[in-house]
Amino acid sequence: MTIGNACREREFASSAPWPVQRIRAVFNRAAAGYDREPLRVYGFSADRLIRHAGIRPGQKVLDAGAGTGAVTFAAAQCVGPTGRVIAIDTAEQMLDRAQDRIGQFGITNVDLHLMDAAQPEFRSGYFDAVLCGHALDLMPDMEAAVRSWMRVVRPGGTIAFSGFGPGTFEPLAGLLRAAVARTWPPDAVPPVQGCHGVATIDCFRELAGTLGLAGGQVAEEPLGYHLRDAGEWWDVVMGSGLREPVDRLDAVPADAVRSAHLAEVARLAGADGLWLDVRVLFATATRS
Numbered sequence: 669m670t671i672g673n674a675c676r677e678r679e680f681a682s683s684a685p686w687p688v689q690r691i692r693a694v695f696n697r698a699a700a701g702y703d704r705e706p707l708r709v710y711g712f713s714a715d716r717l718i719r720h721a722g723i724r725p726g727q728k729v730l731d732a733g734a735g736t737g738a739v740t741f742a743a744a745q746c747v748g749p750t751g752r753v754i755a756i757d758t759a760e761q762m763l764d765r766a767q768d769r770i771g772q773f774g775i776t777n778v779d780l781h782l783m784d785a786a787q788p789e790f791r792s793g794y795f796d797a798v799l800c801g802h803a804l805d806l807m808p809d810m811e812a813a814v815r816s817w818m819r820v821v822r823p824g825g826t827i828a829f830s831g832f833g834p835g836t837f838e839p840l841a842g843l844l845r846a847a848v849a850r851t852w853p854p855d856a857v858p859p860v861q862g863c864h865g866v867a868t869i870d871c872f873r874e875l876a877g878t879l880g881l882a883g884g885q886v887a888e889e890p891l892g893y894h895l896r897d898a899g900e901w902w903d904v905v906m907g908s909g910l911r912e913p914v915d916r917l918d919a920v921p922a923d924a925v926r927s928a929h930l931a932e933v934a935r936l937a938g939a940d941g942l943w944l945d946v947r948v949l950f951a952t953a954t955r956s
C-alpha cells in the first residue's frame with residue numbers, strides 16, 4: 669500500500685529524500701547545540717507525546733530516532749523502575765549526549781543503541797509502545813518505518829509520533845531559506861529544507877489510519893514561545909536540521925548568510941523578544 673495524496677503533496681515533498689547517512693551527519697554536527705534552551709520545544713513536545721501515547725508504569729517502550737533523549741527520559745519517568753525504554757538513533761553524537769544524562773542522573777531503566785529507526789532489530793511484538801518524536805519525517809520511507817514499528821509492537825500496543833505542522837518556525841525559516849538561496853551558486857543543487865519537510869494533519873492521519881492501525885487520532889497543538897533575540901534563533905538553526913543548507917555553504921558565504929539573515933530576523937523582534945511559532949502534530953494509534 670502506498671501513502672495517499674496528502675503525504676505526496678506535503679511542502680518540500682519534491683525534495684529528494686535524504687539518505688540516512690546524511691541525516692546522521694547533520695545530527696552529529698547539531699548534537700552539541702541540541703539541548704540548548706532556545707530548543708526547549710523538544711522537551712515540551714516530548715511531554716505531550718507521552719501524554720498522547722498514554723505511557724504507563726511497567727511498559728516496554730521503543731523510542732525511534734531518540735536523539736539526545738527528550739522522549740526517552742520523559743518515557744523512562746512514566747514507565748518507572750519496572751519498565752524499560754530502548755532508545756535508538758543513527759547519530760552517535762546525539763546518543764552520546766543521552767548517555768551523559770544517564771550518567772548524570774543515575775537513570776537505570778534506559779538502553780541506548782545505534783540503529784536505523786526505520787528498521788528496528790527487535791523481536792516481533794516485543795514492545796508495549798513505539799514512540800517517535802520529530803524523526804519520522806526525516807525517514808526516506810515513512811510508511812515503511814511505521815510498518816516496521818507495527819511489527820515490533822504487541823497487538824493492542826501503541827504507536828505514537830510527532831512532527832512539526834505547517835507554519836512552524838515561520839517566517840524565520842522562510843527568511844533563512846531565502847538568505848541561503850541568494851548565496852547559493854546558481855548552477856548548484858538548490859538547498860532543501862528537510863527530508864519531507866513540514867507534515868500535515870492529513871498526511872499524519874493517512875499514516876496513522878491507513879496502515880491497518882486502529883483508532884488513529886491526530887491532534888495539533890501550539891507550542892510556540894519567545895526567544896530572547898536573533899542570536900537565540902541562530903541557536904535553533906545550528907542545533908537542528910535547519911543547519912544543513914548552511915553547512916553546505918563555504919565558510920565565507922556561510923558567515924555572510926548568517927549576518928544578513930540575523931539582521932533581517934532582528935527587525936522582527938518586539939518588546940517580548942522574537943516569537944518562535946511552533947505547531948506540533950501528534951498521531952497516536954493502536955496495533956489491532
Ligand SMILES: C[S@@+](CC[C@H](N)C(=O)[O-])C[C@H]1O[C@@H](n2cnc3c(N)ncnc32)[C@H](O)[C@@H]1O
Nearest residue numbers: 695710733734735738757758759784785801803
Ligand atoms: C529532530 S531530532 C529528534 C530527537 C528526539 N526524538 C526529540 O524529540 O528531541 C531527529 C533525530 O532522529 C534521528 N533519525 C532520523 N532518521 C533516523 C533513522 N532512520 N534512524 C535513526 N535515527 C534517525 C536523527 O539522528 C535525530 O537524532
